[in-house]
Amino acid sequence: EDKVVQSPLSLVVHEGDTVTLNCSYEVTNFRSLLWYKQEKKAPTFLFMLTSSGIEKKSGRLSSILDKKELSSILNITATQTGDSAIYLCVSSDSWGKLQFGAGTQVVVTP
Amino acid sequence: DAGVTQSPTHLIKTRGQQVTLRCSPISGHKSVSWYQQVLGQGPQFIFQYYEKEERGRGNFPDRFSARQFPNYSSELNVNALLLGDSALYLCASSFGLAVQFFGPGTRLTVL
Numbered sequence A: 001e002d003k004v005v006q007s008p009l010s011l012v013v014h015e016g017d018t019v020t021l022n023c024s025y026e027v028t029n030f031r032s033l034l035w036y037k038q039e040k041k042a043p044t045f046l047f048m049l050t051s052s053g054i055e056k057k058s059g060r061l062s063s064i065l066d067k068k069e070l071s072s073i074l075n076i077t078a079t080q081t082g083d084s085a086i087y088l089c090v091s092s093d094s095w096g097k098l099q100f101g102a103g104t105q106v107v108v109t110p
Numbered sequence B: 001d002a003g004v005t006q007s008p009t010h011l012i013k014t015r016g017q018q019v020t021l022r023c024s025p026i027s028g029h030k031s032v033s034w035y036q037q038v039l040g041q042g043p044q045f046i047f048q049y050y051e052k053e054e055r056g057r058g059n060f061p062d063r064f065s066a067r068q069f070p071n072y073s074s075e076l077n078v079n080a081l082l083l084g085d086s087a088l089y090l091c092a093s094s095f096g097l098a099v100q101f102f103g104p105g106t107r108l109t110v111l
Helices: none
Strands: A003-009 A010-014 A018-027 A030-038 A044-049 A056-058 A063-067 A071-076 A087-095 A098-100 A104-109 B006-007 B008-012 B019-024 B029-039 B044-050 B053-057 B064-068 B072-080 B087-094 B107-111
Touching: A003 A087, A003 A098, A018 A030, A018 A087, A018 A104, A030 A071, A030 B019, A044 A063, A044 A071, A071 A087, A071 B006, A098 B044, B006 B087, B008 B019, B019 B087, B019 B107, B029 B072, B044 B064, B044 B072, B072 B087
Parallel strands: A010 A104, B008 B107
Antiparallel strands: A003 A018, A018 A071, A030 A044, A030 A087, A056 A063, A063 A071, A087 A098, A087 A104, B006 B019, B019 B072, B029 B044, B029 B087, B044 B053, B064 B072, B087 B107
16 A cells, blocks of 8 residues: 655744655655645645655755655755645655645744 | 635535535646545545546545546535545646646535
8 A cells, every 4th residue: 555654743943943854655656756835725836856866946945855765855944934834745656646644744933 | 827726615514415515627737636634634535537537536435426527627526424524625636647736625524
């Protein structure tokens, strides 16, 4: 059975800290790994990773995929209160079916 | 451009009733997927439709059904509602098998 596991499940940090979120996956017919941010309702797309070892960056967020270790990390540097959210790690198979992890709840305190 | 839209926003039903949730994809997107998100968990895959045909079904009972219309909008139907069906139901659309974009969801409460 396909599964995606995220750690930690939650964490609290102070503004300005750096956060590293972990994701491991076991997925048949794996095609890509995605990260979404969920604040209230709709998850919003952050990154899609298909190649191992190539870092993707968007502002203070970055992510990388390790296909050998079947894992990915999402980094957030210089955190701000607006980064408080649930971060979802998601695998996509060759049919485009998404398998979500349980999410990591990040709370950034002023 | 409008994103994925869903209706209604909130819904309250009683056990045993039936419910229909609606989703309109982003213009040009031909694939629609449905997910159930229970509080504290990640979304669980229910259905995927592409070009009006079912492409995938998650581990949900037959009480759950869906369809996609010629304009690519979609409906999710749930019959004989149970308390455990209370959840946020998310619809996502994509162009083919590319990144899926999510709607705001429908919050279903079953009493």
